[in-house]
Amino acid sequence: MESLGQNETFDVVVIGAGGAGMSAALVAAIDGARVLLVESTEYVGGTTAYSAGTTWMPASPHAASVNRDDTAANAEAFLTRAVGERSDAAMRRAFLEAGPRAVAHLEANSDVKYRARPFHPDYLSEIEGSTLRGRALEPLPFDGRKLGRAFALIRPPIPEFTVLGGMMVDRDDVGHLLNMTKSFASFGHALKLLARHARDRMSAPRGTRLVMGNALIGRLLFSLLQRGVTVLTNTKVEALHTGASGVEGVTLRHVNEQRRIGVTGGVILASGGFNRHPTRRGEMLPGADPAWCPAAPGHTGSAQDLALAAGARFGDGALSNAFWAPVSVRRRADGTTAVFPHFLMDRGKPGMIVVDKTGRRFLNENTSYHLFGIAMQEANRTTPSVPAYLVTDAQGLRKYGLGMVRPGGKGLAPFLADGYLVEGSTLGELAGKLGIDEAGLADSVARINRYAQTGVDTDFQRGTTDYQNANGDANWSGPNKCLGPIGEAPFYAVRLYPGDIGAATGLVTDTNARVLDRADRPIGGLYACGNDMQSVMGGVYPGPGITLGPGLAFGYLAARHATARGRTPQAALPDARDDAFTLPLDIPTHAHAK
Template identity: 85%
Template sequence: MAETLDTLGQNETFDVVVVGAGGAGMSAALVAAIDGARVLLVESTEYVGGTTAYSAGTTWIPASTHAAGVNRDDSSANAEGFLDRAVGGRSSAAMRRAFLDAGPKAVAHIEANSDVKYRARPFHPDYLSEIEGSTLRGRALEPLPFDGRKLGRAFSLIRPPIPEFTVLGGMMVDRDDVGHLLNMTKSFASFRHAAKLLARHARDRMSSPRGTRLVMGNALIGRLLYSLLQRGVTVLTSTTLEALHAGANGIEAVTLSQVNERRRIGVKGGVILASGGFNRHPARRREMLPGADPAWCPGAPGHRGGAQDLALASGARFGEGALSNAFWAPVSVRNRADGTTAVFPHFIMDRGKPGMITVDKSGRRFLNENTSYHLFGIAMQKANTTTPSVPAYLITDSEGLRKYGLGMVRPGGKGLAPFLADGYLVEGKTLDELAAKLDIDKTGLADSVARMNRYAQTGVDADFQRGTTDYQNANGDANWTGPNKCLGPIGQAPFYAVRLYPGDIGAATGLVVDTDARVLNRDDRPIGGLYACGNDAQSVMGGVYPGPGITLGPGLAFGYLAARHATVRAKHPNQPTHDDALDLPIDLPLHAHAK
């Protein structure tokens, strides 16, 4: 279990203090511990995992040791060219090269020295697959499933997944499991797979409030937590970073608070900020994400920007020039029975499938529904400046609902009554009736559906070219018999809709850092002993979303760089550090296995 602040003495000293226990922060803490540092991991909420625990856990790392198993033709140089074309001047080319160089090293280092294990998805295209240098496979890594029972009582520290992404009261399923569950009556292999899942979950529920077979983001967090505890890392939850204390060589201590306790903790090597970014910082959110209601944010609750405020007060600055200050996804929103709000990101399961369209207030389509979720969210906000498109309306017919579901409504077409009763799902016996209930233009909706029905026959979306890239086709229906896997007719009454909003899923703008993840001041000089990674740091993707896992990948890479630099700094405190420049090679092997 997590420790309490009162177990630490006043002025106790750690080599490295990591603030924020999401994927980036936990990875940084683990690398520092592997390299022999005494590490303190501080988390402001009651759980570890952050938004990573809610996510698919996909980590975009080109040219890892796993890539060759599914794509021998890819290389770091190929990925660099892809990012140069996709991101361009929106981020530093040197920072992108640092990411591409460190990423494979970080994966290999952690896998060789901990219980964190990855595998490459056999098929997971880059989102901007039309750009030269993109790939269909090899760059997207996912964590292996993890048995949460290995954590014992510490299992309760992991942030549970979004309930609407689980089945049967807390059973986690990944994309492979979903396929087996949907086909369990059609395939013996799927039946056997599903039967094992269900039997395991039944056993779990006899002793646990949720399933202990962890997949996706929960699996990554589970593996990280298990590895951190094995190495004796001190973990504090519900703990606030109140102050950064600077000395002659930079940050030398922090003040932490927990309930009624307060401690000043010394730091030899450095403080690594990985607290999740600014998304729930009241003032900065209004400034940087105008018009985006915080109720639409599906991220974990910890990213309030307090650690960034302290860094800014110490001389740090925010980056500029990103395509967007945040990464986006269309979300639908529903009030749960317990009074909490469910925010459901529409990543791939519905909006790009045959028989689905998205329209604005005028009833007209305004975007390619199969574009990446990030570009979808940006398009909603851009279109809203001329014709109301927030909310937008994701519309299908009874056959589309049965086959693919609609947001929180699962495939099968059953159990609709609660969703209809609370207004999350809207039903119309005719398109005109649906338009009236949604208060959108019925003529525009009828025309949009008619046009889509024609495109379903020809296979060509003359308006938005849906289904024309590898990424778009990958998110269509592989079993669809029409000429375009992404286009299908809408005609089988009744008709259904859910409202979509632009939800920010993570910060793209953050603190400016260098290629060692050191936070830079306004003169572009490192602030001694202060590092940032994950969403606390300016994204190397420049607000562009070129592929799956482009937040977790850089989070891992720069967490690795920060941890190694801070650990070297802790072990060589007498080296001149007026500008925090270290003469030691950052790849110095420091494999003291602290248990």
């Protein structure tokens, strides 16, 4: 913190440098505020850097490029049906109104750029008002070399999601790499990727072509540095200082250095939620081992503790306190733990089933990862289902891979040696090695083989929604893109656990992201967004990117309100109970002097 003196003052201080916090900091900087961004770990990016970077944003400026028929009203009706009373309708409406403005504002004034994913269905596609395309935005790839030395600040992606020692690939790249020997177009695409990565590794520890969440974080960081935002890593907030108008400062600590910082506009909490809190995790996620969590390490809930001490409160009524995904776990050679989320590459494909300790299927393998994680925990109350077992045969392993085991069926020895992958020459041998019921597994496989022939899963209706079919195999020759037989020996399995990928329960705020006290009054100068804030989705996961979308929208609202608050005499601010306060869109935009 050598660059900061004691008692320096900023207009806006943002606590947490994930996607929501960096977006909030950038909006405030665009609007002319002097901004300090504080991150407790050594990297910026949070869990966003690990993610696909998908942002669920209905009626965005890009939506019409792939779906001219969708509207914000359609999305609101969809959320009303999907979420209902699990969240405040006014909060959902604030998200839908502010989100497209936030996207347009960042794209017009920074290097943050999005595009609409051509086909990316809402997860609850069976609910009226869902869409197959237009609501899911993805960041454009970013050249990390533009950051110079600051490239090292970006949290690297999960190693198991990269290839060739740090080359990032997105879903389009994966398709080209798998088809590079079958298509000239794919061969050319793959050749460009490999050549670029080879050049990168001559001067960098990993690939500098950033995609998905790393691309979004790279674009945000580049834009923040261009705007002169002060970014501190390995720095923790130790105290919030309040006065007559609310929060007026913070105390920060970096190693043995401590600084007290004044704040004129507001403190925005975006530290990632409670998931690694030393006591709250056990209270809110009972039975979920922290070792199963694939999210970034910074979300300790310590910033939320300070807000609670200042009078804030947690929300309630959510379907679940967290969002979930099935994960598999493996010890790396360096002693660290790899936690691999099974989003879409394997479990929903033909020739894959998931069974419990009795060898029986207990869920629809093609359901969304969130509902999958919830179903595992629900089933485990009566029948041991944690871990569950993702089972396939030799053909399934070759075609789709299995967790950290890549498609192709080669290089299995290390995974078999450490027990991550379990192999059996027969189903009975596999069951014995897994410690599950042999007769139950045999019956489950026999049933799925019948369903593969008829195309109808009479047990769990697998492959009956647009979302489920999107995660099947479009090239599968059978009657159902999600159902295929299991029969070619040897047989394989990995163990699955319910991994929490982010908090759904957080601090209660109003429609401008102001943190509310126990009497529903805004705490002056204190805001929350991202997973620090009570999710407007109410613990439901209706579509891809439903954490990043609201994180951006409420980060935008918090930043604009806090920036205006810093410029406005306190007596002229809206009444503390006035939730309808919105900021004008024509606030002058200029770069902060470097």
